[in-house]
Amino acid sequence: MIRVEPVTLDFNGVRLEPLRLEHVDGLRAAAADGQLWNIRVTSVPEPHRTQAYVHAALETPNRLAFAVVDVATDRVLGSTSFHDIVPELERVEIGYTWYAQGVQRSHVNTSCKLLLLSHAFDTLGCAVVGLRTDNFNFASQAAIERLGARKDGVIRHHGLRRDGTVRDTVMYSIVRGEWPEIKAQLHYRLERHGHAPC
Secondary structure: OOOOOOOOEEEOOEEEEEOOHHHHHHHHHHHHOOOHHHOOOOOOOOHHHHHHHHHHHHHOOOOEEEEEEEOOOOOEEEEEEEEEEEHHHOEEEEEEEEEOHHHOOOHHHHHHHHHHHHHHHHHHOOOEEEEEEEOOOHHHHHHHHHHOOEEEEEEEEEEEOOOOOEEEEEEEEEEHHHHHHHHHHHHHHHHHOOOOOO
């Protein structure tokens, strides 16, 4: 059985800190970078609803939310979470992930995924890590597939979007035996793009 507890993770210029109310202003600025809340298939909060977003993240059962912080500047870049944690199955999911537009398509997401997956498999001892996304969030699906996660299937009529429409959810997973190769590939991707950790 795994035991998921608040922890600060640091790698490659990115720090994941357990989400706190002190992060509200930074998250508000990150969300406003690119007006990300206008994308209907994401969970990015509207700037004036950032505090409610943080409260909801902290109050959601079986979720450990993080602020994504730039180590050099202490600027909040976005948020991500472990969620749907099932200790008895040694399973967590990674999700509720979003970043300021200015750091999208940078090393930030790859570094965060390495941090979270390494913690899940190498520290917690997870058997499986799940990821999910909206059936119309094609960019997210492509990013998850680039990680090396395998598509488990689609849960139809599964959740509400912010605009009240009902979404299908595309489910992916990585099992423990697949992790060493995925870990090596993520390190290679960082090195190839000149973001290898010091």
